[in-house]
Amino acid sequence: MFTTEFLDLPHLARAGGSVQLPGSKSISNRVLLLAALSAGTTTIHDLLDSDDTRVMLDALHALGCTVTPRQVTPGQPVQITGIDGALPNNARAQLFLGNAGTAMRPLTAALAILGGSFEMTGVPRMYERPIGDLVDALRQLGCQIDYLRDEGFPPLRIGQPDFRQLGSTGAAPIQVRGDVSSQFLTSLLMALPLLASTSPQAIAIDVVGELISKPYIHITLELLARFGIRVENHGWQRFVIPAGSRYQSPGSIHVEADASSASYFIALGAIAASAEGQNGIKIEGVGLDSIQGDIRFVEAARAMGAEITGGPNWLHVARGRWPLRAIDLDCNHIPDAAMTLAAMALYADGTTTLRNIASWRVKETDRIAAMAAEARKLGALVEEGAGFIRITPPAAPEDWRAASIHTYDDHRIAMCFSLAAFNPAGLPVRIQDPKCVAKTFPDYFEALFALVQPGAPAPVICIDGPTASGKGTVATLVAQRLGFALLDSGALYRIAGLAASRAGIALQADQADRIAALIATLHIVFAPDQRVLLNGEDISLAIRTEEAGMNASRVSAFPAVRQALLQWQRDFRRLPGLVADGRDMGTVIFPDAPLKVFLSASAECRAQRRFKQLIDKGLSANMHDLLADLQARDARDTQRSASPLQPAEDALHWDNNAERTVEQAVQQVLSWWQQRQPFAAEESAV
Ligand SMILES: Nc1ncnc2c1ncn2[C@@H]1O[C@H](COP(=O)(O)OP(=O)(O)OP(=O)(O)O)[C@@H](O)[C@H]1O
């Protein structure tokens, strides 16, 4: 996951390949709660690992359920042993539920019926998301719920219910509004079987007002049935839970991939020209048989021109009509995925109107306002109303603008606007706070980058300079702040030197071809945890000795060795960008790099730094020898005929002498980088 302050997406041109989607958030959190309320142990496969499922898992653990393992591990199921419809007497807990509506609302209903002493808290935005209609419905039954701040909103305190008023004949139908959030009805449907289990009468729920988001209720009913609760659905207006209903674990259950997440890749297939040798996008884990309402996004995308085929758990999407066709659609049936239509509308042949989307206003943020504000930044013409949005794309390529997209801590805003990187103007798009996608799809950007091809080669920042000038340190930090990949080219020469000496090859010019041939056979891995593996062996420390540095310096003077490592280095170039440190990054390896930096510092300063670095690592060092070695390496690096160490003509120089700190150097490089970006100055502050 990208945890940077922002993520710059270069202009994207093409896409192709296949993507396996994470589990559905809606199904994951429902299944977790149902498993927790049931008798027996449920093994849950393909559970989504996200912010919202994590808060749910933590809450269930706090309530006394056995959760094994405590965190979701890819490919490993999670087992929940449920409470069999009852909590111990005097159960109490404080539950932090983040911004997860799918945790706050159903847990409130279930705990209000089970009884105990609970505080339901979350992030500030959660305290702006209404829950009053659900609380009113639960109070009709005798549940004890108090608002801890504002009337109608979390945080809440839940106490012991008093069901005496229900009497032996049961309650009158419970009334709940259906026109604000379908999560209220879902919450009651999942909580009321706890009451029905001991009730002599069936329990009925009447929906007041038009029921929005019926597809989500459909998911709830399907899953309730899997856990032994068969709810009667009377025309989506009355739901009846039979007396004696009792939660029973199905034993094992698979979570479908998220149909809302699929929408971004369906849109990608519809928008992007196919990558060479590829034919569109294959989406795995969810298909045309999905129980999720957002699968009907497929119909809307087809209406806009996408060519979509599919099976029970897969979809294939290719660009069809281009530009896309503008549509006018009632989106009540696909409230979440409809946001992706707004992104597709940027590529349509006219004005697209999305109606019946008032529920967007009470989601993670006011999504109508947010989508309108951010689409306008790109140059689109946007009109918004209480329950609709109308989008006209920029009239011509030159009307598009490079925008820094504010994401409002809303995963869907971030994912939708990533699609703006396919704009016809060749502009990059900045996504602020990219980690907000953690709510449903932590690795969204990684999945996107695996499928797309940029319009021009991915950007590279070259940082060259003599040994111990601070290149590696600065390059690592710049790469971290931008979310870029890192190439430590010196490590490749160090590996070459180490491998040659281990093979007993003399490090001299007449052996250069043998060393080059050896390089071609090496299996080198730069692991994400910073370890360097050579043919499976961890050589991270072995290549960092001064001797390894000297050997690297020797072999690096041979043109055949440099040639053998050339493509290796260029293959590091990838989305969203690369920071490359070395001696000839700007002059030879990436001559087209948009930013080249040359660091310098006196030999004495560099020797001092290297001395400290070695001592800090617990290695022995001698200042006199270090200075001599360093000067010898400088001489060899600058005087060799093949790619000598020298600044590129267009390099920017940074004197990295003793009075300069690491952070100053990093800030300088980032500031040079910002100056090269097309985003407005006030939007690009790092
Ligand atoms: N202003 C500075 N900029 C960068 N590094 C600094 C600075 N001040 C002190 N250092 C320290 O200098 C040491 C040497 O830096 P580093 O290893 O990044 O150099 P390098 O140029 O990559 O060396 P080599 O080419 O040998 O790999 C590190 O311990 C680093 O923390």
Ligand SMILES: Nc1ccn([C@@H]2O[C@H](COP(=O)(O)O)[C@@H](O)[C@H]2O)c(=O)n1
């Ligand atoms: N692009 C490069 C990088 C390194 N070298 C040579 O390798 C030696 C080790 O590099 P470090 O950056 O890890 O110190 C170095 O002394 C150079 O001789 C190179 O030639 N080109």
